[in-house]
Amino acid sequence: MAIKVKVGLIGALDMLKFKNMAKVRENVIQAAPANEITADYAINNHAKALHPDFQELVIDKVIEHEGAGAKTFLMRSKDGGPLAYFRAGQYLSLKLAIGGSSVSRPYSISSAPKDALKGVVSVTVRSNPGGFAAGYMLDEFKEGDAVLSSGPQGNFYYEPLRDPEHIVALAGGSGITPFLSMAQAIADGTEDFDLTILFGSRTRENILFKEELDELAAKCSKIHVVHVLSDEKADGFENGFITADLIRKYAKAPYSVFVCGPEAMYKFLVGELDKLGLPKKNIRCEMLGVTKKIAEHDGFPVEAKGKTFAIKVRQGAAEYDIKASAEEPILVAVERAGITAPSRCRSGECGWCRSKVLSGTYFAPAENENRRWADVRWDYIHPCATFPTSDMVIEVPAEYVPK
Amino acid sequence: MDHYDIVVVGAGNAGLSAALHCAVEGKKVLLIEQHNLPGGCATSFRRGRFEFEPSLHELCDIGSADDPAEIRQMMMDYGVEVDWKEVPDCFRIITKYSDGSPMDVSMPFGCENFIDKMEYYVPGSRAKMEEYFELLNETMAGTAYISNSNGHADSNVLKEKYPNLLRTGAYPVSKVWKAMGMPQKCCDIMSTYWGYLGVDMDRMAFIHYCNMFMKYVLRAAYIPAHTSHEISNAMVERLRELGADIWYNCRAEEFLFDGDQLCGVRTSCGTVTCDYALANINPDIIYAKMVPKELIPEREKKLSAARGKNYSARMFTVYVGLNKTAEELGIKDYCIFMADTSGSVQEYKNILGGYDRNNFSIFLCNNIVNPDCSPAGTSMGFFTSMGNREEWSDLSPEDYVAYKNKYAKKFIRMLKERAGIDIEPYIEEICVATPWTFARYLGTPEGSVYGYETAEWDAMMARMMMLNEDYPIKGLRPIGAAGPRGDGYSSAYVCGRLMARLALRDLKEERR
Numbered sequence: 001m002a003i004k005v006k007v008g009l010i011g012a013l014d015m016l017k018f019k020n021m022a023k024v025r026e027n028v029i030q031a032a033p034a035n036e037i038t039a040d041y042a043i044n045n046h047a048k049a050l051h052p053d054f055q056e057l058v059i060d061k062v063i064e065h066e067g068a069g070a071k072t073f074l075m076r077s078k079d080g081g082p083l084a085y086f087r088a089g090q091y092l093s094l095k096l097a098i099g100g101s102s103v104s105r106p107y108s109i110s111s112a113p114k115d116a117l118k119g120v121v122s123v124t125v126r127s128n129p130g131g132f133a134a135g136y137m138l139d140e141f142k143e144g145d146a147v148l149s150s151g152p153q154g155n156f157y158y159e160p161l162r163d164p165e166h167i168v169a170l171a172g173g174s175g176i177t178p179f180l181s182m183a184q185a186i187a188d189g190t191e192d193f194d195l196t197i198l199f200g201s202r203t204r205e206n207i208l209f210k211e212e213l214d215e216l217a218a219k220c221s222k223i224h225v226v227h228v229l230s231d232e233k234a235d236g237f238e239n240g241f242i243t244a245d246l247i248r249k250y251a252k253a254p255y256s257v258f259v260c261g262p263e264a265m266y267k268f269l270v271g272e273l274d275k276l277g278l279p280k281k282n283i284r285c286e287m288l289g290v291t292k293k294i295a296e297h298d299g300f301p302v303e304a305k306g307k308t309f310a311i312k313v314r315q316g317a318a319e320y321d322i323k324a325s326a327e328e329p330i331l332v333a334v335e336r337a338g339i340t341a342p343s344r345c346r347s348g349e350c351g352w353c354r355s356k357v358l359s360g361t362y363f364a365p366a367e368n369e370n371r372r373w374a375d376v377r378w379d380y381i382h383p384c385a386t387f388p389t390s391d392m393v394i395e396v397p398a399e400y401v402p403k
Numbered sequence: 404m405d406h407y408d409i410v411v412v413g414a415g416n417a418g419l420s421a422a423l424h425c426a427v428e429g430k431k432v433l434l435i436e437q438h439n440l441p442g443g444c445a446t447s448f449r450r451g452r453f454e455f456e457p458s459l460h461e462l463c464d465i466g467s468a469d470d471p472a473e474i475r476q477m478m479m480d481y482g483v484e485v486d487w488k489e490v491p492d493c494f495r496i497i498t499k500y501s502d503g504s505p506m507d508v509s510m511p512f513g514c515e516n517f518i519d520k521m522e523y524y525v526p527g528s529r530a531k532m533e534e535y536f537e538l539l540n541e542t543m544a545g546t547a548y549i550s551n552s553n554g555h556a557d558s559n560v561l562k563e564k565y566p567n568l569l570r571t572g573a574y575p576v577s578k579v580w581k582a583m584g585m586p587q588k589c590c591d592i593m594s595t596y597w598g599y600l601g602v603d604m605d606r607m608a609f610i611h612y613c614n615m616f617m618k619y620v621l622r623a624a625y626i627p628a629h630t631s632h633e634i635s636n637a638m639v640e641r642l643r644e645l646g647a648d649i650w651y652n653c654r655a656e657e658f659l660f661d662g663d664q665l666c667g668v669r670t671s672c673g674t675v676t677c678d679y680a681l682a683n684i685n686p687d688i689i690y691a692k693m694v695p696k697e698l699i700p701e702r703e704k705k706l707s708a709a710r711g712k713n714y715s716a717r718m719f720t721v722y723v724g725l726n727k728t729a730e731e732l733g734i735k736d737y738c739i740f741m742a743d744t745s746g747s748v749q750e751y752k753n754i755l756g757g758y759d760r761n762n763f764s765i766f767l768c769n770n771i772v773n774p775d776c777s778p779a780g781t782s783m784g785f786f787t788s789m790g791n792r793e794e795w796s797d798l799s800p801e802d803y804v805a806y807k808n809k810y811a812k813k814f815i816r817m818l819k820e821r822a823g824i825d826i827e828p829y830i831e832e833i834c835v836a837t838p839w840t841f842a843r844y845l846g847t848p849e850g851s852v853y854g855y856e857t858a859e860w861d862a863m864m865a866r867m868m869m870l871n872e873d874y875p876i877k878g879l880r881p882i883g884a885a886g887p888r889g890d891g892y893s894s895a896y897v898c899g900r901l902m903a904r905l906a907l908r909d910l911k912e913e914r915r
Contacts, residue, residue, distance in 0.1 A: 003541075022868040400652065
């Protein structure tokens, strides 16, 4: 049965209407004014402000933390305008030109999110043995210096849709900084959760931000700070390491554990956290970087140990030949060669440095494996957490920098 | 730097498809992309132990391996392999019929199945539905004919072979239903897909709706086994094999002209010379920011003004990684539409009414199609809704997180109240993307993903008929959701290929 559908009274007129569709459209177009075309959208401007390609900062003040081997750099925006608002716990990736290298380092923001709107942000840098960039910053950074930073990055923050109202923060050394930001955000009403910080330091002298933390705890009933000293016994301080028992002592169920500290602390905590039997969703660890002793890693191919490989790096129309040690992440070799490459977390997590392997082999340690399925399938790597095990040809994307 | 035949700006679906078409045709192609990932919307992101699909609900026009439909065939032509997984049903929708009575229906794929199920929900509808499918088939066949004629369809062929297309094509969906005497409850159920096109049934061209509806119902729907990033990466891989260059983290800043003929693109990675550029960018942005003012034709200014920045679908999505399986959570359906009413006109108004009135969301659980898409013992999914211009324009950065979380919470609670699925205690990872997120990532106006609203005068067919009139700048064509095929994953792939074909035709004519 052939159907005949008419929408109007007379089908032939419907056909005419169809035929005239283009004409109708043309009439609508011709009836419109020939105004200048603009493309400025509030939504896009908000998005850009929240996620800038980079932020140009100037060091306003350098605060030395006596005894802790650390400095806090208070920075303001170069143009005096607001900086990107962030979630307490996020980090900035600082871009540094050291000698002929162009390197990045992630630092948790230690200031409050509200300060960013006033154009102010701060990070704390602690010396670490052999720390190339940290040493440079501690020695060289002074008031008035320009610093190039990323926008706020990372997922290490309190998320009310996911987390219970009580967070037990396990901090070690300069790992206190994201929690200092969180505590300020709680105190000033930006965030609303209960934060108990178990803060591991060696001795009373080593405690970073002690005054600030104690002040915040005294001011706000939602903030609790417990100092845990490993190398000293003192009244009013816990002694030893942060253990499961200690967490139980201070935690109010239900709670989540947030961890930020040095590699040794993470290693110790693995067993302790197991004892607590918390579901995975209640344990959140800030990224740690990549192990410095990759040659001792279980999966590392022994034959690559101590070797240096040639890597051809393609970036847009440019091509570079560089040397890379098997025991250093590929990103380090790329940076050392003075190539401006994208990177943020330097832990294999964020994927900002995602690059294509055109030839060659590599080792990517499982604890830093955060690649997408299709990237593993087609040989894309995160060079910040990948080690060369042969000569390679790779394609590295460009990075946005100020002009 | 090398000279390229074609520079494609933007590695979204249309850009990837356009670049592949040109590369397959032997052209020297450079594809530039502002991020370090291909795909635009068709990508993925990792949180904890989950890899999330950011955008794709279901891809139509894939068809089975034995009987490939347009997109599967296109990928085969390009030499791109994707592990497609079939979606089990059209949709489940929980809402109210126009008369206010509750609706909770699940519709299957397949013409017969669809008609049978409709008869079950709306007794006595069979004859009308059969007649309706006959009309849909004719309309779809006619559209294919027009699409393949590159803007030069023969009206005699149309009159003889597709008279019902001509009689209904210029009308909105609701008028055609009314003319056919379609039972209201059938209309209510079949309105479900309106959100996929972003226009209500009083303004959506029947021909456009028909094509999408039929592609789903007849050919079922598919998703890639490993998120859309699998499709995009596979396409990039093939491009590399064909000798194309791809530059990531590279933004096009300005199109360069020799007289009135495009001759290159200034990018953040340097200037590139080329014969032609295909730009996966909204035309308003191209004209406002990337082309010399004096080269913009009057008619293009009028076209932009007529569209009046009426961008469609400012997306709002909530991604959840759950530490229980779909089975444990009682999730049985891949796709659940939730709305206050099935009446699309009212529901569209509700969405544009902002937080207080927007109770529209679609919940998808990827594990129903692909049980292994998340680690053992877990499941994952996402909610999709839309937002209005004002609420997301007037928001301040300080209030942003609280506002988006309030929205997210509403949809999570709605799933519990309306579908009896409580995910709240099991959220291990959550990520809320708003029009701000899409604006930042895609660079589209207001974070809209559908280009210009494809309403009435500016619907797909009318645009297709004017392929040779719109965008007359020599050597530059916009592609993507704002293009002639309108929005949607498959439309963008088709649009990319269509515009690439036109570009190659232009280049050939120019040589002559």
